[in-house]
Amino acid sequence: MIILTGTTGNLGSSILRHMLGLVPPSRIIASVHNRSAQAHEGLEKKGVHVRAGDYHDPGSLERAFAGGDRLLIVSHPSFSDELRVASHRNAIDAAKKAGVKHIYYTSIAFGGESKAAVMKAHLETEAYLRSAGVDHTIIREGVYMESYPLYLGFFEVSDAEVVVPGDGGVAWAARDDLAEATAKVIAGGGYKDETILLTGPRAYTLAQTTALVSSILGREIRFSTASQGEFVKRHAAKGDAARLWASTYPAIEAGELSVVDPSLERILGRPPVSLESRLRGLLGGEGEPRAEVSNWIDNGQRGAR
């Protein structure tokens, strides 16, 4: 039995969809935060086991994970490191109590001693999982192409310029490619006690990414860098989100996100989706940049409360 968390979210829903193509639904347990979520209405009918599991309620997690062999912990979206790490610890501890044999954790693809604030909770969780005494696989998911508006300094489609506090390469990956590979890793087994880095096939600097967006939109978008202080001031209305996010850029400048790894292509058994084709889809109306940014801010702040 495979237990999946986060299945109402962007990454988790896509992992579930791919998982349903790999194993029978009766072998899947969806541990859901919001039991009444519309996204889950059809799942029980399909034969997926749907159970209530809240990262803040260890008892619910233990009940949700009972009888499962492999568990995927999708990281808790929050700006509070304390809350995120506590959630992940709760899930790992509950999994051990429930007799889960192998835990998979979705980390992100920053460096091992990252300068980025968003990586801190992942590094603490990775360390906890490595010492938990249970088989595990850490999947360092590459930067979502869908998150390009965040990385381009809270970009909105009407903007004429991108101003960020630093530049460097980002080996972007399509979220659905990451989800498909994650589902294949879990369904296929193996990777015991390994850390897998899933990235796109090449790194683009933020300046190159801006140029690509500019050519797809068919109008000039200027690119420049500013100090962290100026960036935070520029986005003062976003409060803590801007301060937290500013720390991502020294990590980008240090090359933390520019590492290209062949694992994604190997696991998918095909070339990953290119940045250009994904951006064409997103800028063609499929994904509104403003929504991606506001979801990230809302989820992070909701979790921090």
Ligand SMILES: NC(=O)c1ccc[n+]([C@@H]2O[C@H](COP(=O)([O-])OP(=O)(O)OC[C@H]3O[C@@H](n4cnc5c(N)ncnc54)[C@H](OP(=O)(O)O)[C@@H]3O)[C@@H](O)[C@H]2O)c1
């Ligand atoms: N690699 C990247 O580039 C990248 C980019 C953005 C984000 N991320 C991180 O990757 C993770 C997944 O991203 P995503 O876009 O799929 O996030 P998302 O759409 O916000 O989904 C998060 C999932 O977590 C669940 N959740 C929230 N609070 C919970 C709780 N207390 N107990 C159990 N489950 C809870 C949500 O369930 P409900 O809907 O029921 O609340 C939802 O299913 C997040 O941690 C996010 O910060 C990575």
